Amino acid sequence: xxxxxxxxxxxTHSTYKRSRLPVLAxxxxxxxxxxxxxxxxxxAAEPKPDAKKALALVKASDCFSCHAIDxxxxxxxxxxxxxxxxxxxxxxxxxxxxIRGGSEGAWGKVPMPAHLSxxxxxxxxxxxxxxxxxxxxxxxxxxxxxxxxxxxxxxVDFPVFTNSKDQKVTKTVFRGFELxxxxxxxxxxxxxxxxxxxxDLRQSLRNGMTRQQFFTxxxxxxxxxxxxxxAGFFSAQDxxxxxxxxxxxxLDLVAxxxxxxxx
Numbered sequence: 001x002x003x004x005x006x007x008x009x010x011x012t013h014s015t016y017k018r019s020r021l022p023v024l025a026x027x028x029x030x031x032x033x034x035x036x037x038x039x040x041x042x043x044a045a046e047p048k049p050d051a052k053k054a055l056a057l058v059k060a061s062d063c064f065s066c067h068a069i070d071x072x073x074x075x076x077x078x079x080x081x082x083x084x085x086x087x088x089x090x091x092x093x094x095x096x097x098x099i100r101g102g103s104e105g106a107w108g109k110v111p112m113p114a115h116l117s118x119x120x121x122x123x124x125x126x127x128x129x130x131x132x133x134x135x136x137x138x139x140x141x142x143x144x145x146x147x148x149x150x151x152x153x154x155x156v157d158f159p160v161f162t163n164s165k166d167q168k169v170t171k172t173v174f175r176g177f178e179l180x181x182x183x184x185x186x187x188x189x190x191x192x193x194x195x196x197x198x199x200d201l202r203q204s205l206r207n208g209m210t211r212q213q214f215f216t217x218x219x220x221x222x223x224x225x226x227x228x229x230x231a232g233f234f235s236a237q238d239x240x241x242x243x244x245x246x247x248x249x250x251l252d253l254v255a256x257x258x259x260x261x262x263x
Contacts, residue, residue, distance in 0.1 A: 046092040046093060046124065046128060047092070047121075047124050047125055047128050048128065049128045049129045049131070049132035050125055050128070050129065051129055051132075053125050053129075054125050054126050054128070054129030054130075055129075057118070057122050057125060057126055058126060061115060061117075061118060061232075062231045062232030063126075064235045064236055064237075065219050065230070065231035065232055065233075065234060065235060065236060065239075066112075066215075066219050066231060066236070067236070068236050069133060070135065070136060072212060073212075073215055073219075073236045073239075074110060074212065074215050074216045074219050074220070075107060075110065075112060076107045077135075078130045078133055079133045079134065079135040079136070080135065081095070081130055081131075082130055082131050082132065082133040082134065082135075083135055085131060086131050091127075091131060092124055092127045092128045092131060093124065093127075094127075095123075095127035095130065095131065096120060096123035096124040096126070096127045097123075098112065099115055099118060099123040099126060099127060100114060100115055100116055100118055100120065100123050101114050101116075102114035102115075110216055110220070141157055142157065143155050143156070143157060144156055144157070144158065144159050144160065146160060146161070146253055148251075148252055148253070149252075154251045154252075154253065156247060156248070156251065156253075158172070158244050158247075160173055160244070160248045160253050160254065161253075161262065162262025162263060163262060166260070166262075167259075167260065168259075168260045168261060168262030168263075169248070169254060169259045169260065169261060169262060170244075170262060171261065171262075172240070172241050172244055173241070173244050173245050173248055173254065173259070174245075174259060174261040175241040175245075176240075176241035176242045176243070176244050176245025176246065177191075177245045177254075177258070177259055179234075179238060179241060179242050179245075180192060180242050180245055180246065184201075184242065187226075187227075188200070188201055190256075191249065191256040191257065192245070192246050192249045192250075193256065197226065198225075198227065201214075201246050201250070202246065202249050202250035203250070205246065205247055205250040206250050211243055214239075214243050214246075215236070215239055215243070218230050218234070218239055218242070219231040219234075219239070
């Protein structure tokens, strides 16, 4: 390579390096700004817990469709969320970001959808209240055992009858019967016998579907299969009644038709 060619190559390389400097400076500025903004959000003033306001906000949204205060529904129990994050700086603002923007992976595979209709201020009120919750000591799980007409016995973790002798179901199971045969029957068949468009849920439960899986499918829906999402329409309590009724049907504890309701 001639001397002149070397000089021109050096000048070209120097010009290229100088041209990159503004770009690199801009990238550094953007990254720095993003970090500062995130830090500002996490360190912003946090509201004090206000249970009355927070409960009014979560009841006005669909929060209770997938969450409960003291037990897992689709998402984690809020007292468990508090136990994980309480005492760490910036957690109210971080949880508020998760409430509004959604979250995935922190509590398993089921993603939490975004709730942009909840304002940033309201999300912080909810987050501050959640972090103030303290888990209570869990009572030992109770089992209820019933004998079938064929002599076999089955056990469940909820009462099916108010009195096993007269076979009158609890108000919870009866409410599940009413809700199922008002909404779910269209696809899953009257009295949960299975339908033309959706599976027999009794068989799904016999095959090992858990309570949480039952809730998750119902609340999230299955768009690819035409299953709507019931989150925001049914509360977790509503879904619990439907689950108990369907589970009782799957165990042949409750026959098809209107069950007798106990006191």
